[in-house]
Amino acid sequence: MPQKQKSKSWTELKQAGNDSFKTGQYGEATNFYSQAIKELEKSSKKNPEDLGILYSNRAASYLKDGNCGECVKDCNMSLELFPFYVKSLLRRAAAYEALERYRQAYVDYKTSLLIDCNIAAAHDGTNRMTKALTEADGPSWREKLPPIPTVPLAVREKLAQTAASSATTQPKPTPQQNGTKQTSKPAPSDKDLKKGQALKEEGNALVKKGEHKKAIEKYSQSLKLNPTEVTTYTNRALCYLSVKQYRDAIRDCDEALVIDGSNVKALYRRAQAHKELKDVKACVEDLNTLLKVEPKNSAAVKLLQEVQKKK
Template sequence: MADEAKAKGNAAFSAGDFSTAIRHFSDAISLAPTNHVLYSNRSAAYASLHKYSDALDDAKKTVELKPDWSKGYSRLGAAHLGLTNFEDAVSAYKKGLEYDPNNEALKSGLADAQSSASRSRAAPPPMGNNMFNDAFAGPEMWAKLTADQSTRAYLQQPDFVKMMQEIQKNPSNLNLHLKDQRVMQALGVLLNLKFRTPTSEDTDMPESSPSPSSPPERKRAAEAEPVKEPEPEPEPEPMEFSEEEKERKERKAHALKEKELGNAAYKKKDFDTAIAHYSKAIELDDEDISYIMNRAATYLEMGQYEECIKDCDKAVERGRELRSDFKMIAKALTRKGTALAKMAKSSKDYVPAIETFQKALTEHRNPDTLKKLNDAEKAKKELEQQEYFDPKLADEEREKGNEYFKQQKYPDAVKHYTESLKRNPNDPRAYSNRAACYTKLGALPEGLKDAEKCIELDPTFSKGYNRKGAVQFFMKEYDKAMETYQEGLKHDPHNQELLDGIKRCVEQINKASRGDLSPEELKERQAKGMQDPEIQNILQDPVMRQVLTDFQENPKAAQEHTKNPMVMNKIQKLVSAGIVQIR
């Protein structure tokens, strides 16, 4: 049971759902409270959510349960570093290096901790220094940008990296790049103005826990260091070979030749011949699971999925006995999942394939495996929708929803509209009706989403525009609501509901223009307006800032600005948002 909960936690961690991962790891810990790997994995999940105090508690427990495990000290150092306990972080990394002196992850962590500690001991900067200097100083800047989901992808973009390097060299250069939304996002992350949920790429996969009967623990994807190949042993002199050793070397060499012959036959699509060569290689050398893997791949190409699955299971079992590279284990599981997914096209059961791909991801987080998992989950969902699809029952559920709507029983109406959409997800009427229910219940974001889906399914359906405009009106986005009503009139020019909607929007906009808003209303509208990215862009536009200055100080220039429709449109948006008042 603990292994099952841990596997679910690893799968959630791989998908970037760290809260769910924590829940599963906690379930596993309750079943196996002395398993140090579970605490290590949960510590990594806590750290990914910036919950460094909880991460520290789990890291301490990891070290307590297995003091000679270097990975525990890596977790401990990371937690201390997140809490800015730099000296403690240095001590933790140094302790880990005592057990594993060549661990690159510990070396890198120690370097960061020492750098942070030295800066923390430095004298504070003069009061006149730029407030952003510390945010862009040192390697922590890159670490924070890498750890945050919203900025990690930017580090693959050369122009963004160049901008950040310029800012790091001279923080006053920040003003040159403030218009770039990526830089603004990065600034928010560095100043801790807004926290974002990290993705699965923030940290590597936590490693699986070995069972008591399993061989010594293999390195997992949670370890940042590369897999180390065993160093070749020096070859003894020929005369020192025993007969048994000579025979063993000959068998291995023969097996390798059989594999090469199998590969050549596979490329020619002579699968039967390839199977024969791979089988001979397996018979000669049972210590190399690549021969089994190759035969499984051949069975997969031949459509003999059951045989492929048997070979994959054999490769996993033998690989664990031989302590093979975890990437090979993951590859075998992925190949098995692929065979199961092929079989699911006729069996209609994608669950075994999905579970197998998830197991593969706990061994090694591979983009190809993740894609196969997503495809299998998508196919499962589509199959369920196809089996559930019934337009007739959908219409019946929609009518039941209509009856409850008339009785003002909106939650019940939502329930039936939702069931209608499950039966027929392409009915714009059900989306329109559910949007109306959500509006009545004050669930405006949900109502807006349904109205937009309704318009997407049928751009000529005027009800969809009316629903969307109503939601935007109640959200006090009067300009946007008017645009929606006007778009609807293009398809239905005489629709009275759309015309009435425009009238209401004009009244509210004119009210703001005349300055008839109460102080409370004005304050609320201004606060809402400042959250609108479009309003923010207008206020940051140097041209518009000059226009606003001219309206206050230069009437002649202001008169010229009124002749520019684009400028006046932006002015009107500012007026509607309560940012600007015209007297």
């Protein structure tokens, strides 16, 4: 049997690795991916992206086997060959998290969201890292982060096209290869981002005039084009508070906190909404969380004293 493998192409070896991975044979999958990498590196038709995917697949096997150090090395190699490959970013983030290298994990989770804002695993990871880093480094934890890379628009567009084409050409996408949710929604285009920003600014102008209901409409239109803009959610939450739609305000703050788990405005406005709905416990929890991020926030201190008197 082993001698037959020499005649296998790298694509056959990759498929064998995928099959082993699906059945939980991670050591076997690692061996197949290693052979596939050797075959492809020898090939005259070597494509950096194909090689990057193979390293990423092997990284997933290492991660499943608990070999986080090797997973990080393979993801580094994969990202050199195939920059901004989301699966490699998520796998490296998970390995960094397991190794308690929370700053690096945060950067990888956040970068993944800049590429595709709909990845549930990246949202969850960002929130976990935010909490861990706030506990470890205090309110100034962001100052200690490595730089978060800027994702070029061309990369986002190319990745969106790749995702769209692979969704149509592959009858069976394999999300189980990396344990992350695959999404079909691409990141917003540059045109959508500009239009969304213009609508947000129109909403801001209406707020200044006190026209909160009209502002809500503008913010809603803006969010359809760019659903990852935190300040649009917090601005619309402010409007909902002004028109006494407190549950809608809470929903918007929830959305903002999924994107940025320590957003002060979202925590404060959600606390205000909870107070109006007579949910003192939830209000106090939000204010205490906020004060861990900004201990000297006078508005939060004042509101906390106010609700605690009513207890």
